[in-house]
Amino acid sequence: MNNVNYLVVSSTIDYSSDLICYELERRGKSYLRINRDHFAEYEILHSLKADCLNIKMGHIAYKVTSDTLKSVYFRAPVFLRTGKTYSLQEQLYLSQWSAFIRNLIVFDKTKWVNHPVATYRAENKLYQLKCAKSLGLTVPTTYIGNSLPADIKREYTYIVKSLDTSLFYDNGQEMFTYSTMVTGEELLNAEIKSAPVIIQDCLHNKTDLRVTVIADELFAVSITKKGRKIEGDWRQKAKEELTYQRVDLPPKIHRQILDLMRFLGLEFGGIDFALVDGTFYFIEVNPTGEWGWLVSVSDLPIDKAIVNSLVMETQYD
Amino acid sequence: MKEHILLEKAHRYTVPPVVPVPRDCVFQEKSGYWTKCSTNEIMVLSSDRPLLQSKKCDRETGEDQKGE
Numbered sequence A: 001m002n003n004v005n006y007l008v009v010s011s012t013i014d015y016s017s018d019l020i021c022y023e024l025e026r027r028g029k030s031y032l033r034i035n036r037d038h039f040a041e042y043e044i045l046h047s048l049k050a051d052c053l054n055i056k057m058g059h060i061a062y063k064v065t066s067d068t069l070k071s072v073y074f075r076a077p078v079f080l081r082t083g084k085t086y087s088l089q090e091q092l093y094l095s096q097w098s099a100f101i102r103n104l105i106v107f108d109k110t111k112w113v114n115h116p117v118a119t120y121r122a123e124n125k126l127y128q129l130k131c132a133k134s135l136g137l138t139v140p141t142t143y144i145g146n147s148l149p150a151d152i153k154r155e156y157t158y159i160v161k162s163l164d165t166s167l168f169y170d171n172g173q174e175m176f177t178y179s180t181m182v183t184g185e186e187l188l189n190a191e192i193k194s195a196p197v198i199i200q201d202c203l204h205n206k207t208d209l210r211v212t213v214i215a216d217e218l219f220a221v222s223i224t225k226k227g228r229k230i231e232g233d234w235r236q237k238a239k240e241e242l243t244y245q246r247v248d249l250p251p252k253i254h255r256q257i258l259d260l261m262r263f264l265g266l267e268f269g270g271i272d273f274a275l276v277d278g279t280f281y282f283i284e285v286n287p288t289g290e291w292g293w294l295v296s297v298s299d300l301p302i303d304k305a306i307v308n309s310l311v312m313e314t315q316y317d
Numbered sequence B: 001m002k003e004h005i006l007l008e009k010a011h012r013y014t015v016p017p018v019v020p021v022p023r024d025c026v027f028q029e030k031s032g033y034w035t036k037c038s039t040n041e042i043m044v045l046s047s048d049r050p051l052l053q054s055k056k057c058d059r060e061t062g063e064d065q066k067g068e
Helices: A015-026 A088-106 A116-122 A125-134 A184-189 A251-264 A292-298 A302-311
Strands: A006-010 A031-035 A043-047 A052-057 A060-065 A071-074 A111-113 A142-145 A157-161 A167-170 A173-176 A180-183 A197-201 A207-214 A217-225 A242-246 A268-276 A279-286 B011-014 B025-028 B033-036
Touching (some): A006 A015, A006 A088, A015 A031, A015 A292, A015 A302, A015 B033, A116 A125, A125 A251, A125 A279, A157 A184, A207 A251, A207 A302, A217 A302, A242 A292, A251 A268
Parallel strands (some): A006 A031, A006 A071, A071 A111
Antiparallel strands (some): A157 A197, A167 A173, A173 B011, A207 A217, A207 A268
16 A cells, blocks of 8 residues: 555646656655546545545555645646536536545645645635735736726727636637737627626736746746737747746745735746836736746746645755 | 627637547556657657647646636
């Protein structure tokens, strides 16, 4: 029976978790990765009396207990969203295993990166904007709802975005809505009554920044298109045209970011900023933000920093 | 009826019915990572590793598949 000290909750196609497991293995740690798409292949049994989770993968048995589990890398949070048509069997699998993952918070003595409760709370965009603002960070003028503020100007440009990830399915196709630049004229003629949206002042001449935070460590990069600032959502640009450059943040912003992370109870976060004329505008924090691409394109040791946080030791070689 | 602005502005794309498994790779349950069948290399450390790219249209990440 293998006692598990570090648990990685993920899915098999999440390659960033590969980097975490490799680093844990390299450091000789006793870890286990469970993948939500493979759950039916495992034999899983939790005993309330023993406060013990037994997992059998093939012929190998693992034991997870509150006493031996030191940390959890919670990579695969699950929110139930509707839209895609699932078979009965798929609905059963998704709903019940999602609940199972949520119930892993029974391991309440262990360190979580991030704790599910903190993740779910921080995912709320209005809430995180309010928290950021209250801690002194500058945020764009923001409205959320299904009606427009009275002072929308036809000739101005605004940003419209969704309150939650807007991933939809229609006629065999997937749909995704980026942060979108629209004119006031468009907004005034748009249909927003049936569902709320976020409306923000458009920040022109901005430089996009992604700040990846793990515990007290910050990895900040600017994102430009061949060295030039990007109008609108940088994610819509061709990947090969994007340039990522490591940047230093002013000490005050650095401190405010850490204050925000602590306030939200997050150990990890991918934070988006827009830099305009020396002002850092907080855009959002992604508690489950992707980071593997930054290891690839910028050689940032984010994987090692996450493992440092999980095992509570500092090692970068 | 006019379409909601989030639907009107949505990017549409066709996704494969099954999430593709990386070519020439096998997932090592015990190790928790993919290796290449032909060379035994760890996939994410190999020279032709898949890009661990952000974001939205990439199916490999967790960031925007929270509902799946």
